[in-house]
Amino acid sequence: MKNELHKIVIVGGGAGGLELATCLGRKLGKTQRAEITxxxxQNTHFWKPLLHEVAAGSLNAFEDELSYLAQAKWNHFKFIPGQMASLNRAEKSIGLSPVIDASGHEVVPARTLTYDQLVISVGSTANDFNTPGAKEHCLFLDNRQQAERIHTTLINHYLHAQACNNETTRLRIAIIGAGATGVELAAELHFAAIELAHYGLDAIKPEDVEVTIIEGGERILPALPVRISSSVHKQLDNMGIRVITRQLVSEIKADGVTTRDGEFIESDLRIWAAGIKAPEFLSGIDGLKTNRINQLVVRPTLQTTLDDRIYSMGDCASCTLTDRKNERITIPPRAQAAHQQASLLAKSLIAQANGSTALAFNYRDYGSLISLSRFSAVGNLMGAMTGDMMIEGTLAKWFYISLYRMHQMTLFGKLRTGTLILKDLISRTTRPQLKLH
Ligand SMILES: Cc1cc2nc3c(=O)[nH]c(=O)nc-3n(C[C@H](O)[C@H](O)[C@H](O)COP(=O)(O)OP(=O)(O)OC[C@H]3O[C@@H](n4cnc5c(N)ncnc54)[C@H](O)[C@@H]3O)c2cc1C
Structure with missing residues (x-):
């Protein structure tokens, strides 16, 4: 009788999970040393850091999505569509919810999948901290559907204003949270306002689009150095974007946002971009240790604290390490971290297939970059050659884009990534600067 293959199941094909599945498929799946699932x-992969561009319309999601089935076929792993809902550690199995279509029909029934090693990389969503009215009156930016919903809502405001021909039409947009997502989205919406008028949707003039960012902390981009935060703040001021700091949002209504200090910021569109939390179903799942934002607590090997067979990485994992200066660092929820963890885990799982023990993760912060739409980018680069160097403008923009290109390189290799870059350059000359539908 044929021996069963060792089963590695990866749940979540995002910035980290898809890179891992691709690497393991090429190394272990192709040579039949393990079955990678x-x-x-979702049925397609979309790189999350591009979502604010989809929301504003500067990027058409259809052009950058990747079919999981195709990627699986090309890279020797299996793809199973489904949403993980439960875990049975004793049986080494996970439970998947049924897949239901838009009209409520069951496409695929609930299923159980068994594993020998399990990697959970299901990412995170924004954290509304149960603020009253947030779920009902805010739009969110956690996945492609939500980004497209923001875009459709924006376009519909313009179409309405155009059809009603109202000379005093304004569009007031409130963004809650001045982290990277909120700031980048604000700049992208500012660009969209200019472009929409340029393409003839000019009933709402760019100067009548009032974008306000509301932040509870002392300053915008609290996770980044002060000099980057100050430089970005200045550029937002120049764009006419209003920034309110030290104001916690206490309630969201259908027509605006109330702060704890009692200020009411009227708005036609409200977008929640503050905080993160891992999906609820992870909280204490089958006795595993999780923190207050549902992240699975992992050791430096990215193994969960109670189960060596279960790994977690990316935004849904809480990983604390000791750095070279003997200081404790918590790995931030960033694409850069998910990418590095996926590379480590690929090496570690391959080493284990060859009889070695699990490898430990070391995080290298290469810096942070904030994109201000077509206008600019600001950030810092960190490395042995550069030290901690602040960069701005075209160079920063170039480094910002290179993060996505590195993700594509891991998924497709150098040659295909080169072809994709060429395709993007050519298609830029043949389509409008903004998605207008
Ligand atoms: C608008 C925006 C801009 C950003 N910009 C940057 C940036 O410039 N630089 C940066 O470093 N980071 C950025 N980030 C953060 C970055 O996107 C995340 O840190 C990164 O995507 C995390 O990768 P991940 O693999 O952990 O999860 P994700 O990439 O979020 O992938 C999670 C995957 O899990 C799937 N999934 C979720 N739940 C389940 C389930 N129950 N069962 C099965 N599958 C499931 C999802 O469909 C998804 O495919 C940005 C985030 C946003 C929202």
Whole structure:
């Protein structure tokens, strides 16, 4: 009788999970040394740091999505569509919810999948901290559907204003949270306002689009150095974007946002971009240790604290390490971290297939970059050659884009990534600067 292959199941094919499935498929799946299975709630992969561009319309999501089935076929792993809902550690199995279509029909029934090693990389969503009215009256930016919903809502405001021909039409947009997502989205919406008028949707003039960012902390971009935060703040001021700091949002209503200090910021569109939390279903799942934002607590090997067979990485994992200066650092929820963890885990799982023990993760912060749409980018580069160097403008923009190109390189290799860059350059000359539908 044929021996069963060792089963590695990866749940979540995002910035980290898809890179891992691709690497393991090429190294272990192709040579039949293990069966690699990727599970994702969606049928296509879309790199999350591009979502604010989809929301504003500067990027058409259809052009950058990747079919999981195709990637699986090309890279020797299996793809199973489904949403993980439960875990049975004793049986080494996970439970997937049924897949239901838009009209409520069951496409695929609930299923159980068994594993020998399990990697959970299901990412995170924004954290509304149960603020009253947030779920009902805010739009969110956690996945492609939500980004497209923001875009459709924006376009509909313009179409309405155009059809009603109202000379005093304004569009007031409130963004809650001045982290990287909120700031980049604000700049992208500012660009969209200019472009929409340029393409003839000029009933709302660019100067009548009032974008306000509301932040609870002392300053915008609290996770980044002060000099970057100050430089970005200045550029937002120049764009006419209003920034309110030290104001916690206490309630969201259908027509605006109330702060704890009692200020009411009227708005036609409200977008929640503050905080993160891992999906609820992870909280204490089958006795595993999780923190207050549902992240699975992992050791430096990215193994969960109670189960050596279960790994977690990316935004849904809480990983604290000791750095070279003997200081404790918590790995931030960033694409850069998910990418580095996926590379480590690929090496570690391959080493284990060859009889070695699990490898430990070391995080290298290469710096942070904030994109201000087509206008600019600001950030810092950190490395042995550069030290901690602040960069701005075209160079910063170039480094910002290179993060996505590195993700594509891991998924497709150098040659295909080169072809994709060429395709993007050519298609830029043949389509409008903004998605207008
Ligand atoms: C608008 C925006 C801009 C950003 N910009 C940057 C940036 O410039 N630089 C940077 O470093 N980071 C950025 N980030 C953060 C970055 O996107 C995340 O840190 C990164 O995507 C995390 O990768 P991940 O693999 O952990 O999860 P994700 O990339 O979020 O992938 C999670 C995957 O899991 C799937 N999934 C979720 N639940 C289930 C389930 N129950 N069952 C099965 N599948 C499931 C999802 O469909 C998804 O495919 C940005 C985030 C946003 C929202």
């Amino acid at each position: 990727l599970v994702d709630a």
